[in-house]
Amino acid sequence: MQCSYFDAARCRSCTLMGTPYAEQLAGKQSHCQTLLSDHAQLEWLPPLASRESGFRNKAKMVIGGTAQRPTIGILDADGYGVDLRKCGVCSPGLRACFPVLAGFIRSNRLTPYDVPRRSGELKHVIITESPDGEIMLRLVLRSEQLVPRIRKNLPALLAALPQVKVVSVNLLPEHKAVLEGDREILLTEQSTLNMRVNDINLHLRPQSFFQTNSEMAAALYRQGREWVNELAPASVWDLYCGVGGFALHVADPSRAVTGIEFSSEAIVSARLSSEEAGLQGMDFQAGDATAYALKARQSPELVIVNPPRRGIGKELCGWLESSDVQHVVYSSCNAQSLARDLAALRSFTARRARVLDMFPQTKHYEVMVLLERAA
Template sequence: MGQPYAEQLAAKELHCRTLLAAHSSLQWLPPVGSREAGFRNKAKMVVGGSVRSPTLGILDAEGRGVDLRECGVCSPGLQACLPAFAAFISQARLTPYDVPRRIGELKHLIVTESPDGELMLRLVLRSENLIGRIRRHLPSLLEALPQLKVVSVNLHPEHKAVLEGDREVVLTAQSTLRMRVNDLDLHLRPQSFFQTNTEMAAALYRQGSAWVSEVAPASVWDLYCGVGGFALHCADPSRDVVGVETSREAIASAELSSGDAGLQRVRFRSGDATAFAVATRPEPELVIVNPPRRGIGNDMCGWLESSTVQHVVYSSCNAKSLARDLAAMPSFTARRVRLLDMFPQTSHYEAMVLLERS
């Protein structure tokens, strides 16, 4: 932060070019810049302080709450709702979790805003003790924030540096948040992953769809598909598309979106991407991979090397693991790359590469 945005973007492109310097055939498309502030659609706030005076933000080195309600990377809609959530904590007497002393109940607030300005709120609790109290006070919160459509409680009983637990209890009649991206409605369930910069996500999906349309494969696998963003954008009456993701919640979201759009040749599967690829025949003509920061790893690289796949679209949030994975697939030539600045004011970015079998 504090560095002029043009310099940030140039530094990120230089970083990516340096890591991918071995790929001399690469065509570098112009980078896609983001809004400098107010771009983030999701706020993951640690709850600190006290019932009477809660903080929403992070913890300092001693475990005390530091309030970040006015953080400039959050969208204006997120910033506007945070005071109402702080008031709700006080009204419902939701005791913030004290990390050093390991007492209290409310650990985090996770808030997501849709492109239409609707909100999803997730309250991460240590136990079920406060659920009844939250239910009783919830009508007043919904009245104060009419744009709040989905509210859930996530149960995270363990004392460890993990944002949330496995169990989710939805408290509203509506259980999904509609994320309108390009011409598609992507349904987001509480435990589903979605890119935190909606405008950059739309650009990412447009670029991926354009490359797939150019190659015109008859079959596509979208591995690590999340809520199905790439798979749904690549749907075509002449093409079979399969999305694979470990999260059952994400797959349920993707199936709902596909059904709403009336897509006949798009299917989704819950499971490990590498296990699916190794066990499934016939192999597709094109594979899209959008893995977490660790990359696709040796097993997936090995399968792609030995497969009949002709093209790969690799979308990466970590150019170091991207470079490592490309080096492990010498049968493919990197043809085109585009940097999309998903994370302004940080050193992180998204890089998308089109690979072709040599």
């Protein structure tokens, strides 16, 4: 894939841009195998390739420039906007929204936040597209000042972009390098974006996490389901479950499945998906994954973990070591923290692994490992 923004040095976010894709994928496989080279019995499945372009289902774009000439993209080193509305890694559905949003900003005088001067209101737009082409739009503002104006003129935006089903305003009053704040104001009657993945309809709320590559997310969940069904455990915990992707995919009438996620909004979504599908034996709870495990009276036969980049950490590794858990399915977006955690899980043997290229054009990737308690 070639990118004019990268070639012109306007954006270097995709650090592998221009590198042949086969070379990218081979490099990620090699990197992961090197990090996990201590696990001699590990069987490596073929890596799963992604589309090279148009794969991102989510765009987190900084709004810069002026209300009359807004930029949608990133900030340069001096804090001024760089327009990237034709970014090639974003899905065509996302790119189709950017010109309309620019027009909405102009016509409603939504003043972009000026980082160097710390003035203005509109900081970011966060847009997510479902596999069915529906859109969730979130406008990140400094204050509630523009909310009445946005609410009044929202029907015109929805008429221009009928695929937009969920719209909210997120408030980020502080001047700091984060994308969103804690408070969300819903502007549409519909509150969740339906993310149909494989045979499961997931519900994504504005502040919930979902993988940025829908096709690779579907492959990730299929791989997890394949491994779990092969082992046929009677009980499964899905720790860091998010909106329930893994838990819902491994549901079975013969199996008790518990999902734990810190975000209460994500748990509401997971429960809704479970109820809609009429699944039995499902239990979703909001809370800290490690705290839940440490307080539990019994351990399941199998645990799925899909932690943030920092990994599961010493405490949860220690609990797994002392538990009766027989198998672990570990899905990681950071092979370095994965390697550290696996080194702490001395009672388990890493049996299978697979690299899934969730993030083409970058050095990042997802890797899944199946662990078995040593005899």
